[in-house]
Amino acid sequence: MSSMSDKPEKLITDDGLRLDGRRADEIRPMKIEIGVLSRADGSCYLEWGRNKILVGVFGPREAHPRRMQRADSAVIRYKYNMASFSVEDRARPGPSRRSIEISKVSREAFEPVIMAELFPKTAIDIYVEVLQADAGTRTAAINASSIALADAGIPMKGLITSCAFGKVDGQIVLDLNKEEDNYGEADFPVAMTQDGEITLMQMDGHLTPDEIKKGLELVKKGCKEILEIQQAVLRKKFETPIEETVEEVTDTEDTGNKVVEAEAPLEYASEAAVVEEALEEAEELEEEQLCEETVETDALAEEIPEFEELEDIIKEAEALVEEDTVEDVVEAEIEEEALEEGTLEEDALEEALEEEALEEALEEEAEFEASFEAAPEPEDFEELEPIEEEVSSEVEEVEFDSEELAYEEAQLEEETGIEEVASEETFEPEPEIESETKTITEVPAEEAVKAEVEPEEKKCEGPWKVVKDPSESGSRGENE
Amino acid sequence: MSEIIATLKKDYIYNLMIKGKRQDGRGFKEFRDIKLETNIISKAEGSAKVTLGNTQVLVGVKLQPGTPFPDSQNEGVIITNLELNAIASPDFEPGQPKEDAIEMARVVDRGIRESGAIDIKKLCIAVGESVWIVHIDVHILNDEGNLIDASCLAAIAALMTTVVPNEQYGIGTNVPLAMKGMPVGVTLAKIGSKLMVDPSLDEEAVCETKLTIVSSSDGSIAGMQKMGPVPFSEAEVMEAIDMACEKAAELRGLYLKGLANKE
Incomplete structure (x- = not known):
């Protein structure tokens, strides 16, 4: 990049070390x-x-x-x-x-x-x-x-x-x-x-x-x-250790060891592959653990009567978010409402249809949008406005709900995360956090x-x- | 109100995209029509105007003798400035450049600087005392999207037609600016999980996130910048690089090779 007189002759020595003694794949402390x-x-x-x-x-x-x-x-x-x-x-x-x-x-x-x-x-x-x-x-x-x-x-x-x-x-x-x-x-x-x-x-x-x-x-x-x-x-x-969760963990000693082994620093690049394998294994095990945790959360559900309900809602919201369909659903609602209340004149719809030869699957949607683009009569416009407001407020509500749930979920995850750590601790020879980290x-x-x-x-x-x-x-x- | 219309438009463009179409009928790997004019400002040492669809960008290059930086005493200096003139869009305001303008200027600058397009060693007049300072001023005249690609193309074209004004300063005869490369910037908009080149203004508003890749003649990458909040996956990055290199080679062949051969 820039050329300067005091450039060191070599930035990496023949044995692969950099000026500060690191190898190519190491970060600074x-x-x-x-x-x-x-x-x-x-x-x-x-x-x-x-x-x-x-x-x-x-x-x-x-x-x-x-x-x-x-x-x-x-x-x-x-x-x-x-x-x-x-x-x-x-x-x-x-x-x-x-x-x-x-x-x-x-x-x-x-x-x-x-x-x-x-x-x-x-x-x-x-x-x-x-x-x-x-x-x-x-x-x-x-x-x-x-x-x-x-x-x-x-x-x-x-x-x-x-x-x-x-x-x-x-x-x-x-x-x-x-x-x-x-x-x-x-x-x-x-x-x-x-x-x-x-x-x-x-x-x-x-x-x-x-x-x-x-x-x-x-x-x-x-x-x-x-x-x-x-x-x-x-x-x-x-983290604050939660005592009661300690005994619930069963199979983790094995996992804990593997994680530690896997995450030891790389001494030689040739070991990278081995370590990666180990990491993958560890990850798989972690996933298994997660499954176990769902059992725990089921137990929690008994304590909290509304939990199951909540979980269902979370799942629903998740599914919606994942498939990116929230907007679609809302849109569909817009259309239905608009159609029901007869605010869209058939002429406008037909006009739109001619203009936008969109595929059948999206036809309804396209009709609505296109009619919008095809500059509806002023009176339509006025009628549409309140609906838009209604709809937009709906959108906000929907979004807010799902986010709230996501947040609660995140908190739940946090809790379970803490349990995990606490459990690892018990299998360490010295249960202090410092030694673990x-x-x-x-x-x-x-x-x-x-x-x-x-x-x-x-x-x-x-x-x-x-x-x-x-x-x-x-x-x-x-x-x- | 305006946001609701924007949302409808967004859905419209988004739904078109799902079917592999674009608002103006282009393919995902298709640029809008490009028109390149050079030497249109005679007072400047080099100039070029690029019309990309309705986007218009004018670049003027001025050379002035000045003092070199202490750490590069035998090298010329490149200074790139980009202005989003209020004339170009109702959204632009006069005044100090804002972060968008600064970012774009720096991306254009990096492409030219890091690809070594200008042979800055040949811009030295007297070591440690006097070198040529190359001012690349990018003026955005009309914003219809993808300002960066238009700016990159206009900047390199202007540089390739630049003449070093030795006579004006009594240092010898005028010579063409020594060039070593032809970096071309290609911006890809990410919409859903698909990538499209040369996003229009509406498409930019919909996709929110763009990735600019500046590649050199030898197919290497000289600069990259992700702009916007949506993340990219590693696979998308590699796909973007392939697409950008392909399009850059195409643009280079169509618009820049001719300029180089003139000399």
């Missing part, structure tokens, strides 16, 4: 602290390599100015800001073109998971302060924001995890550091949901489609590791737990040697 700001509703401090990011989340709170308010959902605002001292050459304070762009794409990365529909007329503000920048600040900021949102109790469908891959010395590597960002050949930040759906994707540099495919695989692995760190931190802060997430989680007690200087020490910064005069990326 990450440390997360949660709830670090007392005035914010949720907050997170994150260190990733030499990046230091602070995120505060405010809201849902009344949106100002009021013209920004949305009648049907919360407004999500994401402000990425770099401290002027965060980079080698002082950055000019205030929003730069770069930070405006990052704010936009990061906001969009969160929009699919934040359940903004639950909080009409409000704003959810995510403020990101980059205190120290060292390549990959937008991905670090997204990881931190995800935690801060959870800390603020904002309902989300899942966490967002972000990581970049790039090309350095012709090799595809995970999570670029500063030198690699400056002198590498491509940078490709990605954010994804827990299901691997990509919600942020940017790229600059030079890559072939095959390299992108390979990189996306790598980034998926990186995001998985980060997700585990995020989950460990959240569990540590929020250590085993599960290995190095980075250890960092996370340890560094909360330790002074700042030690944070960047990983199992690998941290190489002293060669002069960071490169201006690409962070200090534009």
